[in-house]
Amino acid sequence: MIHGDPIIARIRESRPLSPTLKRLVLEPADGAPLPPAAPGAHVTLRLKSAGRAWNNAYSLVSEPGRRDRYEIIVRRVHASRGGSAHIHDTLAPGDLIDLSAPINLFPPAASARRHLLIGGGVGVTPLMSFPPLLRALRAPFELHQVCSAAERGVFEALLSPHGPDVHIHVGRGAIDLPGILERQPLGTHVFVCGPEALMEAVTGAAAAAGWPASSVHQESFAAASGAPFTAVLARSGRRIAVAGNQSLLEALEAAGVDAPSLCRGGACGECMIGVLDGAPDHRDHYLSGPERAGGALIMTCVSRARTPALVLDL
């Protein structure tokens, strides 16, 4: 389930930024003001096509607080669950789509003296709404974007308006993460969003430099695809097939199960369900080490199974 009534939005603009990136401008279908969104917020698009449904979360890159439009950037992901391809190939200006009200699980840190923002590829989108706020507050920040050579121009154009403290690095080898983390003054908080390997590199370098965990923030919108498996609902005995290109949460939703969810990125813990049998393949950022090892809990939005079946406490 998604919290609250959906907002019906009309696609006002769908503009390619690169062969795989599209910027969508969404406006309220009824013209009423949209709920205000704070920096770091995302919305969940409810997409439907030919019998399939997706609930995909995208960060808002529009100016924070703007109520006449939401803007998102969508990467077309090959061999994924198919929602992004639907957005790229099928949706056109004028189409109506349902979306959730904005949810913010990745806000700037009020107590931070300095924000160190590190993005990887299109993962930079939740960070794009930070600089306007930080500049207005005269709060120091620096933004580092890691991307491919082909997309350097795209991200330069998107990020350079945020001022001189924006640095673009082509390839992860081009960024000196230990050096950047070691020289930050007291009171700095780091925010990273991007591919799993980049987030691990940043959190690892931060820990090696002695950063407390409470000053390190990450958000992922990882695809949850993998080997197919079967979810067994213990209370009803129902067996639900989870396809390889579908998340466990999506399979539950498609079967009409009222499963909890919020961030859909393995960060918030809302979708946690008890596991009674089978071994989860944990891909979230929420459970602690001992909880992972225990295997009694799963985040349905990103995690999968290492056994052919998982028996869920549902």
Next chain:
Amino acid sequence: MSKSRPTYQPLKPDPTGRRHLLVIEGPPAAPGDREGFDETWVAAPGSPVSAAVAMRAFPTVQALHEALEARLSGETMGFRLYAEGSEAFVWDVFRRAQDAGMGRAEVFLRHVGAPVRRVYCVHCGTLNEGVAVNLVECQGCRASLGVRDHFSRRLSAFLGVQADAETPGVLPAAEAFAG
């Protein structure tokens, strides 16, 4: 005991930190107690200023605070600060650490010594140092203050409120602080 009343643990270096500075009010303890700290600074009244890196002595608490402020302004992430001494001293250190941007996960405090309190008079704002009992005459306005168990981390002090406000001259019995 009120929830605002801090509790303290023995100090040991936080394994997640990279550089560890321990500041102590009063005479230094045995060296064996200080293993794992990169530096120890001590405010020992009357001691000469020493420039040794590992063990630095300051003639006054104020001199230590000034050196600490200078140090914190140039420090980087990975630094951990530890303070040991009277409750007023360790929370004064905490406030300076906060002013420098440090969070609760980066500062560790331990109160040692006599259970005396710094008492903030809510009527005149005077800070009364070294109060050992729960009834004290304010140094500023001469009010008879009852010392509450409420501790202000911002002021590094317990709050003192006029004890005979209802009926002037009628005061509860004074009791020494237990700890």
